[in-house]
Amino acid sequence: MFEGLNMGDMGKMLEEIQKKAKELEEKNESIELTAKSGGGLVKVTANGKGEIIDIEIDDSLLEDKEALQILLISAINDVMKMVEDNKKSAALQMLGGGMNPFAGGQGQ
Template sequence: MFDKLNLGELGKVFEDIQEKAKKLQEESENRIFTAKSGGGLVKVSINGKGEVVDIEIDDSLLEDKESLQILLISAVNDALKMVEDEKKRVAMSLMGDVNPFGQK
């Protein structure tokens, strides 16, 4: 089973993966994920680090605090889910590159 394992190349493989992981993480952190709720009455943008970077609220909601709160919570949760999905996508992408047996 391990006869094709090239230990000399294993270190290089892990270095390459680490470099790719760092690049993918930086790219993900710089992406902006935007979610809308209430048919676009509330829009929340979150970066790949999970930080809220923008919130847009339609003026019609300013007099309806309860609706505003519900729509804001919904948009924030949706945007955070997008960030988590991106993290999973990046992790799966990296896992696909791990192959210490030298086979493609």
């Protein structure tokens, strides 16, 4: 099962994966994702790590607490989904870029 497996190469590969993961985390801090709800009446912005960094609320919603709550929840849920999708995409790119140690023997 482990024929031809060089532990030195595995160690180098793990170091490279750790390095790429750290780069990805640093990159995610600078990414900004924005979701809107209510036709743009509410905007929520998060960074790639999933931290909410800005919320914009149109003044017209300040009189309608229930509508504000619904639109805010919607925008937050949307931006969190965007963050998750971004993380999955970045992880797939990292693995697809030759970093997948299990891809070598596929289809041969």
